[in-house]
Amino acid sequence: PNAVVTESKTGVSFPAVLKDSQGLLGIGLRRKAVFGLKNIDVYAFGVYADDNEIKSFVSEKYGTLSTSELKNKDITQDLMESDISVTVRLQIVYGKLSIRSVRNAFEDSVGNRLKKFGGSDNKELLQKFTSQFRDEYKIPRGSIIDLSKEKGYVLRTAIDGKEIGSVESQLLCRSILDLYIGDDPFDSKAKEDIDLKLVSTITK
Ligand code: DAO
Ligand code: DAO
Numbered sequence: 001p002n003a004v005v006t007e008s009k010t011g012v013s014f015p016a017v018l019k020d021s022q023g024l025l026g027i028g029l030r031r032k033a034v035f036g037l038k039n040i041d042v043y044a045f046g047v048y049a050d051d052n053e054i055k056s057f058v059s060e061k062y063g064t065l066s067t068s069e070l071k072n073k074d075i076t077q078d079l080m081e082s083d084i085s086v087t088v089r090l091q092i093v094y095g096k097l098s099i100r101s102v103r104n105a106f107e108d109s110v111g112n113r114l115k116k117f118g119g120s121d122n123k124e125l126l127q128k129f130t131s132q133f134r135d136e137y138k139i140p141r142g143s144i145i146d147l148s149k150e151k152g153y154v155l156r157t158a159i160d161g162k163e164i165g166s167v168e169s170q171l172l173c174r175s176i177l178d179l180y181i182g183d184d185p186f187d188s189k190a191k192e193d194i195d196l197k198l199v200s201t202i203t204k
Helices: 050-062 065-070 075-081 099-118 123-131 170-181 187-202
Strands: 004-006 014-015 022-034 038-050 086-090 144-150 154-159 162-168
Touching: 014 022, 014 144, 022 086, 022 187, 038 050, 038 170, 038 187, 050 065, 050 075, 050 187, 075 170, 075 187, 086 170, 099 123, 099 170, 123 162, 123 170, 144 170, 154 170, 170 187
Parallel strands: none
Antiparallel strands: 004 014, 022 038, 038 086, 086 144, 144 154, 154 162
16 A cells, blocks of 8 residues: 655655555656766656546546547646646755755756746746745755645645645746656656656556
C-alpha cells in the first residue's frame, strides 16, 4: 500500500500515491549549472495527478477515441492548461540552498515562463509568489516542497507539509508546470515518462 518510487541518481524516494488519489506520473532531477562550470543536483521531483480527473477530462474533451488516436493527442498539454489537480513534489538534495538563491532561480525560470505565456507585465504576479518565501525559512537537504495546482487554478505551496501560501492564477499554474512537463523541461527523460504514463492512464 505504501509503495514508493526511487530516483536513481539521488536515491530520493517518492510515494506512488499522494493525497489518497493522486498517482505518480514520473520523477526527475533539477540540475543547475553554477558559475558555468559544474552542474549541481538541486532537487529531485515527482509529478502527480488524479487518475479519475484525468479520465473524465479526456472523455469529456475527446469523447471515445481509439488508443492510437489518443496517442496523438497532447494530454500533457491538457494537463497544464486544464483545471485538473496536479502536484509537483520537490525533495531538496542540495544542502546549501539559501532562500535568496531560490528567489533568484525562481525569477529566472518561472519569470521566463510568465513572459512566454503572459507577455511582459508580470512583475506583480511574480512578486506575489516570491513574497511567500520568507527569509527565515530553512530548506536543508531532505526538505519536501509541494506545489499543488488545485481546483480554480489555485497554486498552493507547502514546506514539509506546512502551507506557506496560495496564489490564484492560471498563468502562474501554467508557468510552473511548464518547467516540468512543458516544451523545454528541466529533465526531458522525466517528461517522456510522464507523457507515456498519461497515455497508459487514460487507455487502461
Ligand atoms: O549556492 O549559489 C549557490 C547555488 C545555488 C543554486 C540554486 C538553485 C535554486 C533552484 C531553485 C530551488 C527551488 C526549491
Ligand atoms: O527550480 O527553478 C526552479 C523553480 C522551482 C519552483 C520552486 C518553488 C519553490 C518554493 C520554495 C519556497 C521556499 C521558501
